Amino acid sequence: MEGPMNIVIFTDTFLPKIDGVAVSVENFSRILSARGHNFVICCPRYGDDDPMELGERVKIVRFSNFALPSYPDIKVVFPLFRKIREAMTMFPADLVHIQSPGLMGIYGIIAARYYGVPAIGTYHTLVSEQTTYLSPARLLKIDRLIAFYRSLRGTTDRVSPARNNKKTLAQRAVQRSCNWLYEREDLIISPSHRIKNMLLEQHVATPIEVISNGMDLGVFRGSVKERPSTPPRLLHVGRISFEKNCDVVLNAFTRIRRELPGATLSIVGDGPALESLKAMSTRLGLADSVEFTGFIARADLPALYPRYDLFLTASTMETQGLVVLEAIASGLPCVGVDAYALPELIHHGENGFIARPFDPEEMAHRALDILADASRYRAFSAEGLRIASEHEINRCATRLEGVYARESARAGSRIVRMAEAV
Template identity: 35%
Template sequence: MKIAVFTDSYRPYTSGVVHSIETFTCELTALGHEIYIFAPSYPHCRNENRVFRFPSIPAPTNRDFTLAIPFSPRLNSVISKWQPDIIHVHSPFLLGQVGARFARKLGVPLVFTFHTLYDHYVHYVPFARNLTRALTRRYCRDFCNQCHLVITPTSVIGKHLKEMGVKTRICNIPTGIKLEDFAEADSNWLQSQFGLNREEKILLFVGRLGREKNIDFLLKAFARITKELPQTRLVLVGGGPEESNLKKLATRLGIASRVLFTGPLARMEVIKCYRSADLFVFASKTETQGLVLAEARASGLPVVAVKAFGTSEMVVDGDDGFLTGESIPEFTSHIKKLLAEDDLRQRMSVRARINAQSLSSRNCALKLSSEYSTLLENKNFLRKTV
């Protein structure tokens, strides 16, 4: 079948949403489906087959991100000529609205993946945050109720949407991972690439350096850990708007020499980081899935994470890691336990790899493909007002 994907973020920008789209595109294409992606343009974007770029402007709160101008004189002819069977949107905003409009025009099913707890990002709004949060929740609810199917990466997010008033059918399909990518990566890459002491225990975080990731909590927790266990290092992989502030905080806490900011890395380099570390640490409270947690497990990394939303379904507490409250003493006590007990860390490493098997990208794509087929077989979807 032909699937048109509308997204407000796409490469070269890096994010969980972008990675999800890339992973499903690869697997769905391997299953014989045709994918056409409609996305914002970025400076120096190369021409790609089956990728339509909208003119865009830099986002005011994140200069690495662009905002699509949701109009193009070529769009109608491209979509009319290609004739998609399904339109799948990955945002309820700019290009998500464009996708919804074409689903209505063409009479095809509209699928929406709810990737982000948008109301948890109001800290980027300089005023009226409570009102903005309420309006964002209502907007997301109404958009979901225009769709024929809503995909959530974890069941806890599906429950959250139902509590918000979403009536559309919700299906839990996580973003899968290519397990084979994690099998043979260099397990000493971080040490050799950045000159780290091979005797150090490495705590790893991978993700966007934004306020919503709660990385200041990680730094404060690590400041406590390094006082008791000086042969530890915290490695933060990724870039983002808070990088400068986080470096200043590390300096104020007296741990700047023990914290490595790698900046953004290529995909295979990130995988090598997982394989080079001893523990994965995570404090974000806004995740719908937390794909990096699944990747850590595939690498055999035990996880210590703050229990919140999607994170709670990505870690089996006491089996392949620990889930804690947002308490620095509780969080650090579990990290110290895993660093001190090699046998426990090894057992959890084995369990992490086993548990990651359920998140095969091929299996997740097969489930999504099945949902597409069900929609197309159910002619009643045309009765729904989009």
């Protein structure tokens, strides 16, 4: 399709909330709107100060909702068909782009079918890994009473859910429902090859194309780090939620401190597991060496990463890993785990190491190996910058623009289509 395109995005999360989905939607809509395309972003309402546009060509339609009791950042959006009609006709839609398999994703499929336009979706989130927030104990907040009771008895409250390689019944059910939605789209965009392979193994029949979410290398502009500081400064950035396994990072850090007593760790971010992690840090005797910064504005992150020496993550649910991409673009070697997309950004033995999931002993061992060898450290930093360069945001936006044009062209004349729908 030639000329400007009108894209309607349906997402269960967006600004002012900051996460990988919101950042991806904001980045691509800003870049492609500057090239003349129009966007309408359908998303939850968070408050009275929510932005309602990102410029003349990017409009935002907010949907009323209620917060999930077990995780207030997750919004359950009401089906407001008046809002859907407003979004689809503000700029007569050429294509619907779904960013999440929640209720907004379902509304996006309905809108695309009603108005006769293609629907594509990006597989940003492994929703099946977040079923802990759907348990009755968490929804009714009984887990807080249990944690309080354990604190009185001096026992440890569990930071992370049970871990094994088998999917629970709830996880399998959620995975099937997500795949049901993706199979009703015309194309799936996967941010990584590993997620594409996972979908193929699950026999998802919809065509899949790999396009990175990208990184603005003009903002995250790192340089080669020659050697770690003495003592070293370690960093973890991200949503502080149970499925991110930040407790594994804390346990690894206790082992690192045995070898490097002056080492420090900063945990940047906010989320439902934060208070549990603070309590755990105190129990482990790390209160003086671990800093919990809470939320830090995204605009401040490019200046934050270079102040550290090594990035750690134990997350087992990354479809790409935005914070890892930010870290390597800032010149930091990384230690991650062998789960989903992380090995596509952390190349074992090249710009960091990959440890076994849920193994703090190996994570600590790998971190110490990097910090102990200055020549290896410098090589890892340089290779991370090279890997990050492959994800330059404008290059990724051009690929997405090509997908939009190709899929829109397959749908035929927009004018005829909209005349029939209205």
